[in-house]
Amino acid sequence: xxxxxxxxxxxxxxxxxxxxxxxxxxxxxxxxxxxxxxxxxxxxxxxxxxxxxxxxxxxxxxxxxxxxxxxxxxxxxxxxxxxxxxxxxxxxxxxxxxxxxxxxxxxxxxxxxxxxxxxxxxxxxxxxxxxxxxx
Numbered sequence: 001x002x003x004x005x006x007x008x009x010x011x012x013x014x015x016x017x018x019x020x021x022x023x024x025x026x027x028x029x030x031x032x033x034x035x036x037x038x039x040x041x042x043x044x045x046x047x048x049x050x051x052x053x054x055x056x057x058x059x060x061x062x063x064x065x066x067x068x069x070x071x072x073x074x075x076x077x078x079x080x081x082x083x084x085x086x087x088x089x090x091x092x093x094x095x096x097x098x099x100x101x102x103x104x105x106x107x108x109x110x111x112x113x114x115x116x117x118x119x120x121x122x123x124x125x126x127x128x129x130x131x132x133x134x135x
Contacts, residue, residue, distance in 0.1 A: 022130050022131075022132065024132035025132065027134050028132040028133060028134045029132065029133055029134070030130065030131075030132060031097050031098060031099060031100075031130075031131055031132070031133045032097070032098055032099070032100040032128050032129065032130055032131070033095065033096070033097055033128065033129050033131050034095070034096045034098055034108060034126065034127070034128045035093055035094070035095050035096075035126070035127045035128075036093070036094040036096075036108070036111065036112065036124055036125070036126050037074075037076065037091055037092075037093050037124065037125035037126075037127075038053075038091055038092045038093075038094065038115055038121075038124055039076065039089050039090075039091050039121060039124075040053070040089060040090045040091055040092065040119075041087075041089040041090070042119060042120050042121075044087075046089075046090065047119060047120070048119050052119075053092060056114075056115065056118070057071065060110075060111060060114055060115075061094065061111055064107040064110065064111065065096055065098075065107065068097075069094060069095065069096050070094070070095040071092055071093070071094055071095075072092065072093045072095070073090070073091075073092060074090070074091045074092065074093055075088065075089075075090055075091070076088070076089060076090075076091045077089070094111075096108075097131070097133055100128070108126070111124075112124045112126065
């Protein structure tokens with residue numbers, strides 16, 4: 001949980017200053033795009049089935065972000081630090097366009113912590129960037 005808190009603190013610091021300084025054209029608003037990368041293997045086998053992912057999306061993610069989101073199915077790979085071998089696994093990328101405020105960041109932190117605990121994951125990769133958006 002301390003790791004998720006540190007990530008969110010870094011996100012708050014990185015997101016709040018540039019968002020305020022972002023000079024968006026008329027009719028557009030400063031927002032952050034947050035992408036969360038969820039691995040689906042537990043160990044070396046698929047541990048998060050399509051049904052389990054759909055349930056997690058319906059019960060944990062959608063109630064926190066009912067305004068909208070995007071999910072992409074991916075095939076990812078990463079280097080295991082212990083063995084040095086390349087590990088390939090299926091995954092999902094959740095993309096959110098949000099205001100980077102404390103309430104939003106808390107929801108993102110909850111999603112990350114829940115997924116890691118429920119599906120025995122070491123991490124959920126999070127990236128963010130500042131954008132101008134109109135809806």
